[in-house]
Amino acid sequence: MSGTTGAAAAGYEAVIGIECHVELKTQTKMFCGCLNEFGGEPNTKVCPVCLGLPGALPVPNLRAIEHMIRSGLAFEAAIPAFSKFDRKNYFYPDMPKDYQISQYDMPLTQGGVVRYWLEDGTIKECRLVRIHLEEDTGKSTHAGSGDGRIAGSAYSLVDFNRAGVPLMECVSEPDIRSAEEAVAFLEALKRTFVQLGVSDVKMEEGSLRCDANVSIRPIGAHELGTKTEIKNMNSFRSVQRAIDSEIARQVALVTSGGRVIQETRGWDEVHATTHSMRSKEEAHDYRYFPDPDLPPLEVSENTVGWLRVELPESVIRRFTRYTGEYGLNVQQATQLIDNPSLAEYFDACVALSENPAQSVNFVLGDLSRLANETGVAIYASPVVPKHVAELIALLDGKTINSKIAKDLLERMWSGGGSPKAIVEREGLAQTSDPGAVAKFVDQVLAANGDAVAQYRAGKTNVLGFLVGQVMKASGGKADPALVQTMMTQRLA
Amino acid sequence: MSDLLRGTAVQVAAAVNARQASALEVTEAMLAHVEGVEPGVGAYLTRLDESARSHAARVDRRVRSGESLPLAGVPVAVKDNMCLDGTRTTAASKILAGWVSPYTATAVQRIIDAGGIPIGKSNLDEFAMGSSCENSALGITHNPYDPTRVPGGSSGGSAAAVAAHEATIGLGSDTGGSIREPAAFCNLVGFKPTYGRISRYGLIAFASSLDQIGPLTRTVADAALAYEVMAGYDPMDSTSVQRDVETTGKPLPGDLTGVRVGIVREFDLAKLGAEAASLYQRAYGDLQKLGADLVEVALPTAEYGLATYYLIAPAECSSNLSRFDGIRYGLRVEGDDVTQTYEQTRAAGFGPEVKRRILIGTHALSSGYYDAYYVRAQKARTLIARDFAKAFEACDLIACPAASTPAFEFHAKSDPYSMYLMDYYTIPMSLAGLPALSVPCGWITPAGGTVPMPMGLQLTGPLFAERALLGAAHVYEQATRHAGAHAPQIGGAR
Ligand SMILES: [Zn+2]
Numbered sequence: 001m002s003g004t005t006g007a008a009a010a011g012y013e014a015v016i017g018i019e020c021h022v023e024l025k026t027q028t029k030m031f032c033g034c035l036n037e038f039g040g041e042p043n044t045k046v047c048p049v050c051l052g053l054p055g056a057l058p059v060p061n062l063r064a065i066e067h068m069i070r071s072g073l074a075f076e077a078a079i080p081a082f083s084k085f086d087r088k089n090y091f092y093p094d095m096p097k098d099y100q101i102s103q104y105d106m107p108l109t110q111g112g113v114v115r116y117w118l119e120d121g122t123i124k125e126c127r128l129v130r131i132h133l134e135e136d137t138g139k140s141t142h143a144g145s146g147d148g149r150i151a152g153s154a155y156s157l158v159d160f161n162r163a164g165v166p167l168m169e170c171v172s173e174p175d176i177r178s179a180e181e182a183v184a185f186l187e188a189l190k191r192t193f194v195q196l197g198v199s200d201v202k203m204e205e206g207s208l209r210c211d212a213n214v215s216i217r218p219i220g221a222h223e224l225g226t227k228t229e230i231k232n233m234n235s236f237r238s239v240q241r242a243i244d245s246e247i248a249r250q251v252a253l254v255t256s257g258g259r260v261i262q263e264t265r266g267w268d269e270v271h272a273t274t275h276s277m278r279s280k281e282e283a284h285d286y287r288y289f290p291d292p293d294l295p296p297l298e299v300s301e302n303t304v305g306w307l308r309v310e311l312p313e314s315v316i317r318r319f320t321r322y323t324g325e326y327g328l329n330v331q332q333a334t335q336l337i338d339n340p341s342l343a344e345y346f347d348a349c350v351a352l353s354e355n356p357a358q359s360v361n362f363v364l365g366d367l368s369r370l371a372n373e374t375g376v377a378i379y380a381s382p383v384v385p386k387h388v389a390e391l392i393a394l395l396d397g398k399t400i401n402s403k404i405a406k407d408l409l410e411r412m413w414s415g416g417g418s419p420k421a422i423v424e425r426e427g428l429a430q431t432s433d434p435g436a437v438a439k440f441v442d443q444v445l446a447a448n449g450d451a452v453a454q455y456r457a458g459k460t461n462v463l464g465f466l467v468g469q470v471m472k473a474s475g476g477k478a479d480p481a482l483v484q485t486m487m488t489q490r491l492a
Numbered sequence: 493m494s495d496l497l498r499g500t501a502v503q504v505a506a507a508v509n510a511r512q513a514s515a516l517e518v519t520e521a522m523l524a525h526v527e528g529v530e531p532g533v534g535a536y537l538t539r540l541d542e543s544a545r546s547h548a549a550r551v552d553r554r555v556r557s558g559e560s561l562p563l564a565g566v567p568v569a570v571k572d573n574m575c576l577d578g579t580r581t582t583a584a585s586k587i588l589a590g591w592v593s594p595y596t597a598t599a600v601q602r603i604i605d606a607g608g609i610p611i612g613k614s615n616l617d618e619f620a621m622g623s624s625c626e627n628s629a630l631g632i633t634h635n636p637y638d639p640t641r642v643p644g645g646s647s648g649g650s651a652a653a654v655a656a657h658e659a660t661i662g663l664g665s666d667t668g669g670s671i672r673e674p675a676a677f678c679n680l681v682g683f684k685p686t687y688g689r690i691s692r693y694g695l696i697a698f699a700s701s702l703d704q705i706g707p708l709t710r711t712v713a714d715a716a717l718a719y720e721v722m723a724g725y726d727p728m729d730s731t732s733v734q735r736d737v738e739t740t741g742k743p744l745p746g747d748l749t750g751v752r753v754g755i756v757r758e759f760d761l762a763k764l765g766a767e768a769a770s771l772y773q774r775a776y777g778d779l780q781k782l783g784a785d786l787v788e789v790a791l792p793t794a795e796y797g798l799a800t801y802y803l804i805a806p807a808e809c810s811s812n813l814s815r816f817d818g819i820r821y822g823l824r825v826e827g828d829d830v831t832q833t834y835e836q837t838r839a840a841g842f843g844p845e846v847k848r849r850i851l852i853g854t855h856a857l858s859s860g861y862y863d864a865y866y867v868r869a870q871k872a873r874t875l876i877a878r879d880f881a882k883a884f885e886a887c888d889l890i891a892c893p894a895a896s897t898p899a900f901e902f903h904a905k906s907d908p909y910s911m912y913l914m915d916y917y918t919i920p921m922s923l924a925g926l927p928a929l930s931v932p933c934g935w936i937t938p939a940g941g942t943v944p945m946p947m948g949l950q951l952t953g954p955l956f957a958e959r960a961l962l963g964a965a966h967v968y969e970q971a972t973r974h975a976g977a978h979a980p981q982i983g984g985a986r
Contacts (some may be wrong), residue, residue, distance in 0.1 A: 048595050052815045053587065055597060056573045059730050087811050088858070091834055098814030150830060158819075287857035289866060292700035292808055294730050432631040 003247030004178035010255050012216045014247045015224055016182055017174035017401050018126075020189065020210035020260030022199045023136060024067050030074035030166035031058030031101065038205045042159035050164035052096030055112040057293050059311050060085070064166035065108065067198035068133050069307050071168065072109025074192050074314055075128055080305045083108045085133075085294040091286040093150075094138035094158050099303045101170075104288040107132035109295070114172070115316040116188030121323060121330040123316070126185050138163035162206075168198075174213065174224065179243035182212060183236050191315045195340050203380045212243055215260065216250045225250075226260040230274055232267045245275050321357065325354035329473065335364060342368075345379050355396065360490060362388055366406060370413045391419045399429050403476050432479040436485070437470075440478055441486050444469045455491050463487065496526055498984070501566045501660045504588050505607065508523075508565035515565030519548035522567040526658045528609060535632045535643075535653035536612035537572050538580045538766040544609050551607045561607030562721055569650045569659035572613035572618055574600050574705070575694040583696045584628035585618045587816045587823045587841025597694020598729065599663065599705045599722040606721040611659050614649030614977065618843045619813065620665055620698040622646050623673055623914040627845045635677060636980035638943050641899040644674030650708050651678040656983025658907045661718045662708035666944060667698050669895075669918025671706045672930040676948025677899035679932050679975050680919065682708045683715040686956050687925035688733040690719075691726030698730075698811040699805035702922050710975065712931060712966040719958065738959040748967050749783035750946060751960075754887030757790050759917065764896055767936050772893055775933040775972075777947045779891060783969055784964075789883035789890065793875045797920040800876065803856050803869035809846075810853030818839060848908065864898065876964070877924040882903050884954040889964055893917050894930035894948030898938050921952045928952040931965045932975040944978055 026036050048056035069079055079254055088103035114129040139162050144154030155260045172187065176182050190208065193199040201208045210233060215225035233239045245267075250260050254389055265274040290296075298302045313321075314336055323331035336343040342363060349359040367378045367388075374381075377398035391408060394400045400408070400423060408428075416422055423429055431437055444466055445452055463484075470483045496504050496518050507513045523541050530536060546568075551565055568574060573583045582588045596604070604610065617627035625633045625648030633648045635641040636656035643652040650662030651674035664671040666684035675682020677958035683706045690705040697703060707718035723737040755776060763767040780786050818824035818837030827834035842850070856865035883890060895914060905911040921928040930948035937944045949968070953961035969975070 019617070051820065053575075053821070054581065054583070054593070054815070055590070055692075055694040056595075057572075057693050057729050057731075059728060089811050089814060091814065091817060091831075093817075093819045093830055096820065098813065098817055099811050156830075285859045287811070287854065287859070289574070289807060289811070289857050289860075292731075293697075 003242050003244035004180070004487035007216055007247050008219070010251050011219055012251050013219045014177055014243075015174045015215045015217060016178075016243060017227075018170075018172045018176065018182060018185060018210055019213070020170050020208060021187065022170065022189075022193055022201060022205035023491055024064050024166040024168060025197065025199050026061055026063045026067070026166055028061060029164040030061050030064055030133075031164055031480075034164065036165050038207070042157070042161060045161040046163070050096065052098075053161055058101060058291075059167060060294060060297070064296065065134060065299075066307065067166075067196070068108045068168055069304060070196050070311060070315070070475040071193065071198055072112060072131055073304070073308050073311055074196060075114055075131075075365060077109040077112030077128060077131065079299055080106065081299060081301070082106060083297040083299065085289045085291045085297075085320060086288045088134075092137065094140040094160075094163070096138065096160060096163055100134055100137065101291055101294070102134035102288075103132035108299070110368050114185060115187050116184045117316075117319055117334075118184050119330065123320070124179075124181055124184070126175040129171040129173055131168055131170045132166050134169060136162050136165040136167045139299055149330035172214075179240045179247070182243055184242050184368070186210060186236060186239060188315060191337055195312060195315060206485065210239060212239065212246075214243060214246045214250070216247060216254065226262050228260065228262065228274075229264045230267055231264060231277065234269070238267060238269055241272060242274060249274065253404045322356075326350065326360075328360055332364060336360070341377065341379050345358055345385060348385035349388045349392075352385055353392040355392045358395065359388065361389070362409070367413075370409070374413070383409070383412045387412055388416055389406065394419060394423060398432060398479060399423065399467060401430050401476070401480055403471070404428055404430065407476075428477065431474055431477045431481050432482055434482065437474070437478050437482050437486055440470045440473045441483065441490060444473060445490060452491065455466045463489070463491070466491045497521055497657050499660070500711050501709065501717055502711075503708075504660055505562060505564045505717075508551070508607070508765055510562045511573075511957040513556060513565070515548040515551035515555070515607070515609065516545065516567045518915060519544050519567065519611075522611055522658070529656050529658060529983050532634060533652050533656045533658065534631050535561065535569065535614050535649045535656065535726070537582060537584065537615050537628075537630050537649065540579060540610050540612050543579070544611050545680055546716060547604065547609045551609065552700045554607070557718075561626060562717060563603060563661070564607035566608050566661055566755070567611045567659045568603055568608040568615040569612060569653035569662040570610045570649050571616055571650050571663050571665055573616055573665060573696040573698075574663060575696070576600055576610060576613070579613060581696070581804055581807060582630060583619045584616045584630050585816075585841065585843070585846070586629045587837070589630060589823065591822050593694075595694065598691035598726045600694065602722050602807070603661075603663070603718070608661065608721070612653070614647075614653050614662065616649055617646035617670075617691065618846050619696065619809070620646040620670055620703075621624075621828050621845050621849055622665055623669065623911055624900070624905065625649065627843060629843050632876070634982070635899045636946055636982040637679060637978070638667050638899065638941065638983060641901050641941075641945065642677070644895070644899060646670040646674075647682075647708060648674045651675060651680055651682070654665065654680055654708050655980050658699060658983065660709070661714060663705065663706050665695055665703055666700075666918075666922065667704075667805060668701045668922045669915040671708060671948060672918045672948065673895045673914060675708050675930040676894040676932075677979075679946035679978075680708050680710060681715045681929060681931050682706065682894075682948070683719060683929040683962070684922070685719055685723060686733070687929045688731050688954075689737070689927070689958065690722045691729040691732045693726055693728040694771065697808075699808040699811060701808060702801075702805060704922075712929075712962055712969050715929065716962045716966075719962070723958075733956075746967065747783040747948035748964055751784045751889065751964060752787050752887040754778050754787055754789035754883055754890040755786040756794065756883075756890060756892050757788050758792065758794055759892050761893075764893065768893070768897070771934045771936060773945055777889060778972055779968060782967055787887050789887055791876075791879045791883060791920065792874065793879050794920040796872050797876060797923055798916060800869045800872040800923055801915075801919045802852065802912060803865050804873060806849040806853030807856045807866050807869075808849045808853065808858065812968050813850055820929035841973075845908070848886060873923045876920055880920070880924045880926060880952075881954075888953070888957075889949060890952040890958060892950050892952070894950040898936050898947055900938070903941075917950060921950075924950050926955060927958050927961050929961060929965055931969055933972070934974050943981065946975070946978075
């Protein structure tokens with residue numbers, strides 16, 4: 001039983017807000033010219049600026065700012081004309097300046113809404129508070145403390161390759177009601193960021209990190225309960241499990257007369273529980289103030305206008321187009337959307353063929369299979385959408401049947417070119433001429449007296465066998481529907 | 493060669509470019525002179541004899557290959573809060589006492605590219621916090637005009653070096669008066685350009701929104717020369733301005749006809765004592781004699797300058813100095829855990845004035861106090877800048893004292909507030925980001941003193957009016973020639 005259904009059974013609902021950090025995909029770091037790349041020998045992608053050496057100064061990466069604005073626009077956020085960077089002051093060994101350049105009260109984007117869908121196709125909404133831009137920290141490795149934490153460690157190693165990588169922080173309103181919704185929300189964010197090219201969103205490389213604020217309240221109540229902040233969730237699966245576990249913990253606590261205290265709790269994947277990390281009393285005073293090294297950012301209406309015009313179709317718009325207009329099922333739509341180049345290919349096929357159902361069959365079916373078998377992506381294969389549309393037209397016009405279509409696809413994959421040309425060249429057009437089909441039917445009936453007798457004795461399932469024999473005799477070209485009708489008539 | 497030691501940067505560069513002297517000869521002579529006088533002055537924290545020779549050799553090669561360099565062979569004192577690749581850069585703090593910079597500040601690089609020769613890294617108040625150089629954790633610098641007195645600060649080492657002819661140009665940084673006050677104390681021209689004119693990249697930050705690099709020189713023409721070499725947009729500094737630098741290379745004006753000079757109503761000269769008051773009255777009169785129209789202007793919010801400054805500058809410094817934590821570079825005093833290491837390192841590494849300002853700044857930024865202190869200080873800063881803008885509708889330049897007193901004796905300002913008051917006349921201009929300079933305007937023998945000490949007249953211009961400011965200062969300097977009246981006790985005849 002998930003935390004959510006357990007909560008509902010006890011008369012409670014969960015209220016969840018998500019805060020996630022996403023590393024932006026840029027050539028260079030946020031405030032210096034060092035390469036923004038994952039991994040590498042420790043401390044090789046560093047310079048005076050990202051090491052926080054005395055006298056070094058930050059210069060903002062304009063591409064990162066553009067990424068931020070595009071991300072905001074994709075979620076219909078407001079893009080204020082003025083924004084600024086602030087310093088968040090606290091000491092930590094992997095933070096070179098002992099302050100982080102972040103954004104406090106004037107983020108680059110404000111508000112917005114993420115529309116996402118659940119597995120059953122239900123569309124949900126979660127409002128955003130803001131998306132702001134900051135710099136990432138370095139990475140510490142603590143040795144000798146057993147649990148990998150700094151407390152009690154014998155020594156620590158710090159790698160600053162990640163220090164100064166541009167990081168956007170998305171903060172949601174507490175509009176999420178279950179762990180399942182939280183994961184679906186995160187997937188929607190991920191799809192948009194990948195589609196926009198602003199991030200690779202690889203949780204395993206740490207380019208997406210998320211925290212969840214979780215509270216419960218009696219169903220029907222409007223007031224928010226005391227929340228806890230859950231950290232250390234390293235995959236979508238652990239987000240789901242951690243939130244479920246925390247909801248269950250809070251419900252058990254409250255229904256047994258206890259009280260939730262405001263604190264930060266860490267998710268422990270191994271023991272599948274959350275544990276207290278620090279309470280609110282220990283909260284930092286970050287002493288935010290505007291970074292005097294960075295003049296305020298001005299974002300012109302013109303810039304925003306251009307970026308808005310150049311935005312691709314939003315993920316949710318694409319989803320509703322696929323499931324609504326095109327009649328795809330949720331799984332098909334999701335599969336396409338999760339693979340933007342496949343979705344683009346599919347869209348091109350639909351545009352040319354005006355047949356979404358057949359297009360999705362080919363794209364997610366035979367073409368995906370061929371792609372898997374050969375290791376060549378569909379869009380990189382010799383099969384261009386124009387040829388797929390030709391194939392669909394041949395099928396729709398009953399020039400070929402689906403068996404021939406399958407064979408043709410294989411030949412197109414290995415460079416055969418236009419299916420129409422192949423069909424014409426090799427006379428593969430389906431035989432729909434009743435005279436010609438009748439000839440094959442009569443031949444088969446004559447040669448299979450036993451089967452005919454069985455059919456007439458009531459074993460009607462031999463019909464399939466007889467139809468198959470006709471198809472075989474015609475070299476696969478006979479129109480299967482016509483064969484079926486004709487055969488049934490003759491046997492009646 | 494000793495002529496060139498006493499010569500101006502303009503003269504040295506001309507001689508080296510004309511190959512009447514080599515940069516190496518000038519450098520060797522300078523190094524010998526430094527060796528002789530340095531025990532009595534203490535201008536430098538680190539001497540750069542070897543690298544100076546190799547820089548000089550490179551300049552000579554460039555000159556021989558036909559290049560003409562604006563600062564060919566000119567000896568330069570670099571304030572030790574500016575990074576210079578491969579050299580110890582300390583900010584006069586124990587916390588950086590052993591730190592060798594792996595890169596060079598933009599301004600210093602421009603000096604080197606123009607043919608200037610860094611002779612040494614000069615002393616300062618720790619992290620540029622102070623007005624006497626007494627806050628240096630690493631050395632004592634004496635005023636060459638009276639070694640019992642301070643050279644001023646925080647750029648006291650560069651000031652003393654130029655005054656004692658241990659360098660021809662001194663590089664300073666000015667946050668609230670740190671170029672102008674030591675210039676006044678050491679009989680020099682000290683020029684703080686408009687905020688953003690000279691890149692701060694590689695200048696160890698004290699208060700980022702106020703810090704500005706500038707030259708200390710023996711003439712206005714030399715200040716203009718050094719300024720023009722260093723000024724201009726730097727893509728490494730987001731606060732550096734993208735605006736052309738007007739050069740003063742063309743002939744400077746011969747008089748001040750038609751120039752409106754504002755005299756600030758709120759700056760009551762009587763407070764400075766009769767002798768200083770009459771000295772400044774005479775200076776204003778001299779400006780008038782040179783053709784200027786004196787007009788009274790009001791700066792009603794200037795009196796809040798000190799309070800405003802001592803919130804904004806410490807707030808910024810409390811954050812800027814966080815990075816000195818013993819983890820990556822500089823001093824480390826190992827504790828039982830990382831927090832203790834931070835605490836012990838910073839306790840041992842920072843001096844009392846730096847600690848005081850970090851505490852004030854941390855408090856001013858704390859939640860619950862931020863609006864009352866930091867935000868209000870920013871509002872006051874805006875009002876002060878507005879007052880100046882209004883004043884400059886009625887005048888072209890503002891004249892006022894650069895410091896309230898001549899150089900004082902060591903340990904004379906034992907409580908911090910009396911030291912803070914030294915910057916009373918220079919802080920408002922810093923808060924407004926304005927270009928301002930100090931030019932010698934006469935001598936006063938302080939009570940208890942035995943020799944006359946120099947005084948400085950401060951001229952301030954509107955934003956980016958560097959050329960007009962330097963032009964007027966040049967006219968005044970050439971007409972009055974106060975600097976040559978007395979020679980320093982150390983460093984030889986002027
Ligand atoms: Zn870097």
